[in-house]
Amino acid sequence: xxxxxxKVKQQERQNLPFVIYxxxxxxxxxxxxxxxxxxxxxxxxxxxxFVFSPFDGNQIILIPxxxxxxxxxxxxxSAEKQHSNFTVSxxxxxxxxxxxxxxxxxxxxxxxxxxxxxxxxxxxxxxxxFDIVSIFEKLVRTYPTAFCYCWFHPKIxxxxxxxxxxxxxxxxxxxxxxxxxxxxxxxxxxxxIWGNKEKEEQQLxxxxxxxxxxxxxxxxNVSSPYTLKSGNLLHIKTDIEGIVNPDSNLKEIVSILHPTxxxxxxxxxxxxxxxxxxxxxxxxxxxxxxxxxxxxxxxxGKLKSDLYVNLRCMQIKIAPDNATTKVxxxxxxxxxxxxxxxxxxxxxxNKSMTxxxxxx
Numbered sequence: 277x278x279x280x281x282x283k284v285k286q287q288e289r290q291n292l293p294f295v296i297y298x299x300x301x302x303x304x305x306x307x308x309x310x311x312x313x314x315x316x317x318x319x320x321x322x323x324x325x326f327v328f329s330p331f332d333g334n335q336i337i338l339i340p341x342x343x344x345x346x347x348x349x350x351x352x353x354s355a356e357k358q359h360s361n362f363t364v365s366x367x368x369x370x371x372x373x374x375x376x377x378x379x380x381x382x383x384x385x386x387x388x389x390x391x392x393x394x395x396x397x398x399x400x401x402x403x404x405x406f407d408i409v410s411i412f413e414k415l416v417r418t419y420p421t422a423f424c425y426c427w428f429h430p431k432i433x434x435x436x437x438x439x440x441x442x443x444x445x446x447x448x449x450x451x452x453x454x455x456x457x458x459x460x461x462x463x464x465x466x467x468x469i470w471g472n473k474e475k476e477e478q479q480l481x482x483x484x485x486x487x488x489x490x491x492x493x494x495x496x497n498v499s500s501p502y503t504l505k506s507g508n509l510l511h512i513k514t515d516i517e518g519i520v521n522p523d524s525n526l527k528e529i530v531s532i533l534h535p536t537x538x539x540x541x542x543x544x545x546x547x548x549x550x551x552x553x554x555x556x557x558x559x560x561x562x563x564x565x566x567x568x569x570x571x572x573x574x575x576x577g578k579l580k581s582d583l584y585v586n587l588r589c590m591q592i593k594i595a596p597d598n599a600t601t602k603v604x605x606x607x608x609x610x611x612x613x614x615x616x617x618x619x620x621x622x623x624x625x626n627k628s629m630t631x632x633x634x635x636x
Contacts (some may be wrong), residue, residue: 280305280349288408288428290358290485296325297425297548299582308339309372315431316340321527322570327583328427328435329561333534337432338569363434370397374557374624375617378609380554387600393541393550395620396608398557399628403635406594406601412436414566417633423584427565435561437589438460438630440506441535443565447580448617451493455482456504457538457610458512461626468503468513470486473614475501478512479538480612482484484544485516488532492524505620505629507588525538526581530565539585539608561586562606588630590601605631 280296284307286295293310308326318327318338325340374397381393412426415438422438445452458474462491478501489496496518504513520529540563543545551559567583591604607624 277305277352279350280307280347282330282427283307283309284409284412286543293429295328295340295425295427297326297393297411297423299590300356300421301424305351307349307435308341309347310339310344311466312343313430313632314343314601315429316343318412318569321334321525321530323582324572324579325586326418326427326567327569328429328432328561329534329563329586330605331515331535331563333564334529335463339427339429350456351380367399367597370399371621373397374621376407377554378611378615378617378620381550381611382615382617384550385611390535390547390550391542391612392477393547393611394520394537394539394563394608395551395611396555396559396562396606397545399605399607399622401605401632402600403603403633406514406592406603407636408434411634418633419588419630422588423567424504427566434592434594435586435589436592437586438507438634439584439589440504440511441538441585441586441587443536443567443583443585445580445582446520446526446529447578449522451520452517453485453540454516455514455532455536456511457481457629459609460510462505462508462510468510470503473612474512477610477612480516481630482516482541484537484542485533489516489518489529492532493518493529494521494541497518507633509626509630519534526570530583535563536585538610539587559606560591562591563587563608588627590631590635603631603635 296307301466316338318336323606325338327336329336329448339563377395381395384390418440422440424438426436428434441456457478499515501512501514564586565583569581570579573580593602607627609620609623
């Protein structure tokens, strides 16, 4: 593992693109270290490597396998107990802005313009002495059930996160995805009870996926909804898997799923336009997707893709003098007709602690 992180530091000093990541419930670290600083793109999803897509789905960046060194390592089991110095705090101006944004969403839903919309906010924190390796190690150890990553390109920037949500796993004609929505804070020994607002929000996501995959699949199996724990948060999750039609392809499936109602809303186009018009900032790669594209799986050499939604993430902007680092955090909430602006603000504050635990 020491050699793995030495390689990360070398790549960082050379200002060359790389991605390092660990999959949920796995003890393995994987890295793609690009040999040049060229900006590659995934055009038709027949490419192989690691993709990084923005929310709008345009210009999906690729760290190509054939232009990179691939490294793998095991995460050591020894680790100090991590503590966070951050406490839950409120910025009155940010709070009022977000509550007003949520109310606009509720009003549009009650007028029948939208069924659901996912609204988010950005929070910027000053962080002195930022170190990629130590923060990434802390992220992986704190959230072992999430997809943890650190992605860098000198022409785009540095992103890091721990996503609880898989967009798509695909191998040959088989696929798996999930519907994930609804949020509450986890407390020890609590009885988990979901309200109608959260249940409705999650059902909208499930129905959207099933309806839109109907024409490109021959078989679909759906689990009953169940509670998923992700860090200090709980969500409602439904597993969806099946068989893809022979004349369908990976790019088509991804375009159907992304962005899901869990990060955008319904109807998709109307919700997306509402977000772009009213949120007041550029999501960039937050609520985009990322992951392995066409990885060859031995011994039969089948191609497998494993993509995740870019949630619980941060963008890190390091000053030229390396003195002060600006960390941009992103938090979103699913808004339905039953949403209460004050509650949505509190949910966004709870979600911000996912990353504040890591950088504190």
